[in-house]
Structure formats: C-alpha cells, structure tokens
C-alpha cells in the first residue's frame with residue numbers, strides 16, 4: 001500500500017492473525033517487495049509509526065491480560081537466511097543451522113537460542129540485539145538495505161487454567177481423555193524479506209542478489225503451484241531455504257498475511273508491476289488453518305506445570321520430614337530410671353550423636369527446601385497469566401520497588417532493586433557518622449595533648465576546665481551511642497540484607513593474612529552477633545527482583561556491603577580502644593604525675609618568690625646599715641671601711657652565701673623536675689604513636 005501508515009496496515013491485515021495465533025493457529029506475516037520499497041518500515045517501523053512486530057507483541061500481552069482463564073508460556077527466536085545459510089541472530093556464532101522435518105512438527109529449524117519472555121520490553125530488547133547481528137549494507141537504492149531474510153518467531157503455548165485447578169497432579173487422569181491436559185502450541189512468524197535488485201556493480205552484492213533472487217523466485221513458483229487450478233503437483237519447497245522453512249505455513253495449515261510493498265517512483269514501475277502480480281497470485285492461495293493441540297511432553301508449559309507440581313509435592317514431603325526430624329527423640333524417655341552412671345553417659349552420648357545427626361538432616365532439608373522453592377518461583381514466573389502480567393505492571397509502577405536500570409558498556413541491561421541501593425546508602429550514612437565521631441574524639445585528644453604540653457612547659461593549665469571541654473558527655477553515654485549506631489547497622493542487616501558468616505570470616509581471615517591487625521578476641525562473638533544469618537535472605541533478595549538479575553552483580557553488591565560492615569566494626573573497635581586507653585590506669589597515672597609535677601613547680605615558684613623577697617629585704621637592710629654607717633662616720637666614730645661592726649658584716653656574708661646556696665639548690669631541683677616532665681612527655685608520645693600504629697594496622 002503506497003504511503004499507507006503502519007497502524008492501518010496492522011489493523012486491516014495482521015491484528016486478526018495475531019488473535020488467531022493466541023488461540024492456537026499458526027500464523028505467518030511477511031513483507032515482500034523490491035529493495036527500498038518499505039518492507040523493514042512496515043515490519044519494524046519507527047517510534048512514531050511502530051511496525052507490525054511491536055504492535056503484534058503489544059497485542060499478545062494484551063490478549064494474555066484479557067484472558068484470565070488461560071495460562072501462557074512465550075518463547076522467541078530470531079533467525080536470518082543469508083546467502084542460503086541459516087544463522088541464529090540471538091546466538092551469532094552459529095552458522096548454517098539445519099532444517100528438520102518430522103511427521104508431527106512438520107518442517108522446522110531448531111534455533112540455538114530460544115528465550116522465554118515475560119514482558120513486551122524484554123521481547124523488544126531481544127529483537128534489538130538480533131537486529132545488530134543482521135546483514136545490512138548499502139545498495140544502489142538503499143543505504144541500509146537488508147541483505148537477508150529475517151524470521152522472528154514467537155512460540156505461544158497455552159492451556160486452560162481450570163484444567164490445572166492450581167494443582168494438576170491432584171486431578172485424577174481420565175482414561176483415554178488425552179485432551180483434558182492438552183496444551184495449545186502455535187507459532188507466529190514475522191518475516192522481513194530481503195529486497196532484490198537486478199543489477200549491481202559489486203561482486204559480493206551480485207552473489208547476494210543471486211541467492212536472494214533464488215529464494216524469492218522459488219517463493220513465487222511455490223505460490224503459483226499452490227494456486228494452480230488442477231491441484232498442485234510437485235511443489236518445489238526444497239529449492240530454497242526460505243520456502244523450506246515456510247513450508248508448514250504455506251501448505252495451508254496456517255494463516256498467512258503477505259504485505260506487498262511497492263515504490264512510488266516511476267523508475268521502479270517494472271518491479272512494482274512484478275510485485276503486484278505476486279500479490280495477485282498470493283491472494284488465490286487457500287489455507288485451512290487448524291489449532292494445534294499438543295498432548296505429549298514436548299510442550300514446555302505442560303512440562304513446567306508438571307515439574308512445579310512435582311516440586312511442590314517434594315516440598316511438602318521435605319517440610320513434613322523436617323517437622324519429624326525436629327521433634328524430640330523418644331530415646332530419652334524411660335532411660336533415666338535405674339541405670340548406672342556409665343549407662344547414663346552412654347545414653348547421653350547416643351542422644352548427642354542423634355541430635356547432631358538430626359541437626360545435619362534439618363539443615364540439609366532446609367537447603368533442599370530453599371532450592372525447591374527457588375525453582376518453583378522461577379518456573380511460576382515464566383508462566384504468564386492475566387494476573388501475573390497485571391501484578392508485574394503494578395509492581396513496575398509502584399514507587400517502592402522501582403528498579404534502577406543501568407546499561408553496561410557491552411549494552412547489557414541490569415536492573416537493580418531500589419531497596420538494595422537504599423540499604424547501601426543507609427550504611428554509607430552510618431559509616432560517615434562514625435567517622436565524624438572519630439574525628440571529634442581525635443580533636444579532644446589534641447586538646448588534652450596541648451594542655452599537657454603547656455603544663456610541661458611550666459605554664460599554668462586549668463585541667464578541670466580542659467577535661468570538662470573534652471568530656472561534654474559522660475563516657476558511658478558516649479559508648480552507648482556508639483553501640484546504638486552499630487546496632488542500627490545490624491538492624492539494617494536483619495531486615496533482609498543477606499549476610500554470610502562464612503564469607504565474612506573469609507574476608508576477616510584475608511585481612512589478617514595481609515598483615516592487618518587481628519580483631520580482638522571477643523570480636524568473634526561480636527561478629528556473629530553483628531551479622532545474624534537470616535534464613536531465606538537469598539530468597540528475599542530474589543523476590544525483590546521480578547526482572548532477570550545478574551547473580552554476579554548481586555554477589556559483588558553483597559561483598560561491598562560486607563566490606564562496609566567490616567569497616568564499621570573496625571571503627572567501633574578503634575573507638576573502644578581509644579576510650580579504653582583514656583580509661584586506663586596508665587593514662588590516669590600519667591595525668592596524676594603531671595599534676596603533681598605541676599604543683600611542685602608552683603610550690604617552687606612560691607618559694608623562689610619568698611627567697612626573692614628575703615633577698616630584697618636583706619638588700620634594703622644593707623642599704624639602711626650603709627646609710628647609718630655613713631652618718632656615724634661623719635660623726636667621727638671608728639671601725640672598718642663599711643663602718644659596720646665586724647659581727648654584723650660576717651652575718652650578712654653568711655646570709656648572702658646561704659641565699660646563693662639555696663638559689664643553686666632550687667635551680668638544680670627545678671631542672672631535675674623539668675627533665676622528669678620531658679621524659680614523661682616522651683613516654684606519652686610513645687604511647688600515642690603505638691596507639692596510632694595499631695589503629696593503622698587495624699585497617
């Protein structure tokens with residue numbers, strides 16, 4: 001249709017076919033026409049005008065939503081026929097896949113990769129991935145010409161939900177009634193054929209053209225034979241890979257829709273005429289499509305359903321067994337009557353062995369139970385029902401479980417549950433808070449050091465005030481706050497983040513191996529207390545993701561989280577060590593001694609002051625005596641040069657010498673005290689250095 005829009009084409013030629021495919025009829029849609037006439041535009045379209053493929057996918061999921069009485073399983077594959085060889089576009093390393101034929105399935109190709117899909121966006125991502133692998137090149141007419149035939153196939157399996165009744169194995173099989181558990185399997189093929197051009201200058205293109213022409217020529221012949229009035233004789237399906245693959249669709253058992261595209265250009269009138277002739281022939285092909293009921297175990301849906309019910313039955317058995325295992329053993333009863341001590345010890349030994357065996361059995365069963373649950377969840381997620389699709393849609397709209405989507409360098413799309421990210425952010429905040437508290441503590445230590453240095457220099461320091469400054473909160477409260485911080489981190493662990501004591505122990509062991517300080521002895525107890533192992537944590541994480549989750553990515557997130565926990569523990573340890581050091585007798589003794597020294601210095605200062613005033617007094621006495629002597633000398637009295645009596649002079653000399661001796665003694669004493677303060681200070685510095693080295697080694 002020239003200039004027609006994709007919505008119109010889909011509505012008139014494809015919508016009903018998709019509906020039939022959902023009801024169990026095979027369906028094939030292909031776009032046929034010369035190069036650059038709009039085949040790819042019709043099949044894929046663009047954002048403004050989505051083509052047949054995205055519209056069909058939307059309708060498939062809409063159908064599932066609107067049919068609550070059936071359950072579905074969707075598988076997709078994407079193939080390409082290039083130069084008469086078949087490649088799997090979802091497994092690009094594949095080369096020339098073989099075509100199989102059997103009575104039941106007819107002619108088919110087994111793709112290397114068939115993906116089970118649960119959302120429309122997942123299907124579109126798969127198509128995008130396959131498109132990157134397609135053979136596209138520039139022709140004389142089209143810069144992005146498809147050089148291959150592409151076949152996007154959706155296998156739709158469905159079954160009546162009432163026939164499963166939630167638990168198919170509980171139903172009694174009705175002898176001979178095969179169809180009671182019948183599954184409908186249909187295929188929807190969406191095919192974008194390559195265009196052909198008559199002439200090209202490029203050798204490679206000429207070879208491609210020959211193959212493309214061969215396939216399309218055979219397609220034309222097959223269609224012609226199918227419409228011959230006398231009834232088809234030999235139909236050359238085998239003459240090309242394309243007709244071979246389409247054999248099941250073209251032989252009348254499927255619904256087929258052919259979209260013929262023509263170029264509006266006058267220059268292409270001949271090709272357009274050929275296309276229209278092809279379209280006219282195709283219109284005459286009569287098909288008698290019928291639904292495909294599958295009764296054997298080839299149907300995946302049936303297989304999954306059966307597997308789920310078997311697993312559920314196993315789970316029930318495991319649960320009841322574990323219940324029995326955990327019930328107390330009857331061995332203890334009646335064994336205590338009149339038995340000897342040895343017998344009693346033997347019974348106790350037996351009980352202990354029995355208890356251990358039960359414990360092991362219980363843990364094995366719980367592992368098996370988790371594995372079963374996981375498999376059931378996985379299979380149930382793959383089976384689509386109207387309810388599961390709506391739940392998915394609601395979940396993706398919900399702001400609480402919205403996922404963070406990231407695309408890696410190779411284009412892989414990862415979806416991270418927002419909750420996991422939030423937990424990590426919380427932990428970051430906690431670690432930051434602890435770090436700032438550590439810094440505050442460090443500042444307090446600096447204040448104390450400065451005060452001690454001042455005291456050592458002989459300056460007066462108000463220790464009460466300094467200590468008051470550094471102890472704004474009582475020590476007990478400080479410790480309690482630390483513990484509260486750590487406990488709130490633990491509670492984050494407990495609310496679903498998976499922790500694994502063994503992994504943690506391995507990380508700690510690695511740290512020790514790398515020469516880092518081992519955790520304190522009682523730390524092992526704290527570790528297990530800090531990191532409780534929650535049964536079913538993994539399940540919980542799995543349940544956070546209703547989209548495919550990269551296990552490796554999850555593992556590295558868990559690892560990062562555990563490393564953060566270790567950092568937090570180390571910080572707690574450092575804080576405790578610091579506080580313990582400040583609480584220690586060693587630290588207190590140093591402070592007391594410094595105080596005593598300071599008091600001694602103050603006393604010495606006072607004494608020195610006393611001496612100074614004595615000397616001053618003596619000097620003034622001497623001065624007075626000298627003046628008096630001068631006065632009496634002028635009055636004619638005899639005596640020595642100073643005019644003072646000899647005893648007085650001797651006494652003054654003695655006093656002066658005693659003062660000198662005392663001064664020397666005080667100075668010596670003072671320097672001795674100073675020496676002691678310096679050595680104490682050195683000792684304190686050494687202790688601090690040792691503490692810092694231990695802290696560093698702790699990282």
Ligand SMILES: Nc1ncnc2c1ncn2[C@@H]1O[C@H](COP(=O)(O)OP(=O)(O)OP(=O)(O)O)[C@@H](O)[C@H]1O
Nearest residue numbers: 003004035036037038039040041142145146194195
């Ligand atoms: N109905 C249409 N409306 C608007 N643009 C169209 C329409 N059909 C085709 N085009 C444009 O024409 C160009 C060629 O179309 P397209 O690539 O779909 O051709 P093709 O038949 O797939 O070619 P080839 O066989 O070489 O792959 C594209 O740029 C496409 O966007």
